[in-house]
Amino acid sequence: AAPARDRLRIAIQKSGRLAEPARALLSSCGLSWRESRDRLFCYGETLPVDLLLVRDDDIPGLIADGVCDLGIVGRNVLLEQDGERRGIGRAPAFREWRALGFGGCRLALAVPDGWEWRSVSQLAGKRIATSYPALLSQWLATQCIDAKVVVLSGSVEIAPRLGQADAICDLVSSGATLAANQLKPVQTLIESEAVLAGPEQAFDDVRGELADLLLRRLDGALRIRH
Template sequence: MRDRLRIAVQKSGRLAEPARALLASCGYAWRETRDHLFCIGETMPIDLLLVRDDDIPGLLADGTCDLGIVGRNVLLERAGECVLAGAPAPFREWRGLGFGACKLALAVPQQWGEAQALALDGLRIATSYPALLTQWLDERGIAAEVVTLSGSVEIAPRLGKADAICDLVSSGATLAANQLRATDVLLESEAVLAGPVAPFGDARAEIAALLLRRFDAVLGLRDSKLLLFQAASCNVPALMALLPDAEQPTVMRVDGTDRVALQAVCRGAVTWQRLEDLKRAGADALLVVPVERMLA
């Protein structure tokens, strides 16, 4: 039973800084210990444990940490290992966090034709994600050999260790450098907030609920803008039809006229083209304002 929440985050790597930035945007501040392994929360009863990305699912499973910010690919690979071992995973994804996007994809040599790329039976496929690849192959009835490697997956075909690979792809530059091309996407991945399957039964439940509300508020405001403009009352329906991603607007009548002033939070990007479309539909005095915080 604990009255503080412990979150595992990546100590270094591509998810480390965005994870800390997200927590900071939620009003969270911390003091890092001298060994740079632990952060003590100062504004909220939340502490951070700084670890390797691959270690986070295990720390969730044994209860060392309550929550973790980890790549979906890592989380589902560890969950797949649990299933292959005959036990359900003791953790699950709570929220997608919208950063660290990548794909787990199958890739074959560039010189292969389409027919050869589709004929995977009997091939050796190198990967660092054997559980996810095995599941994908089994679902399609493909009898391929899974070659597990901990690194340097892209060069496996050139070394003769495999015929194809299954690995994370971001820009595709690494595949191109190794004369490979992606064919099938097994998983769309991003950073996620992971936690236990069962809810907390102590003070951590309230702290976690507060953190989730702030996450949802911050993530919901990404690319959001407050749009203000004036228009004749008769033009309002046509103008709102151009703002399908806007929340219910606030409408105020302009004294002594048949005009109204409107303000609405738009969840999508408010581009110059959208402003021009609104202008042609009868809006004027258009103003776009960034939204820093909003709590529903």
């Protein structure tokens, strides 16, 4: 068994959309930190709760490997990586503990403006570009649609204009990016927001009490906000 740990380590995004709101939420729970010189680690001062500042994509894996205890990440990233693990027969290693009410967006299918959209069956035989292959493939399977998933790590919205794909599956918030690329959303796959992610199982050492304390404060802070 892993050695018992007496501090809680939370992974958050180093920079990006969720970085500031995640820190603000944790601050509102009464946490404060002293930053390391490289700005990758923040040592908890008011409570033994430390932060690790990382890329959002690394957060589920850090929890799965036990490097971090909790993380703040988009549900879209958590579900995609969970789907990826399932796809290769691995056991679930993390789950959503709380929805946090910021970073809202949806994972949606979008097609060129010129398409006359009637039903999802129109996607049969088409190429769909996405950075979320596990979630898209799962959804296509539930719809019994055979389409080709084209995996791109970024700039998904220009794929149709470049002739790489016929449609896309990407995150949408205001819809301005789709419109600027002559695309229109036709189907939502997942409603997403930032979530507190943690392991499948509760902690069996002092981290359990710290996590309970943090969750109580978090629930209080979330109630005040909404």
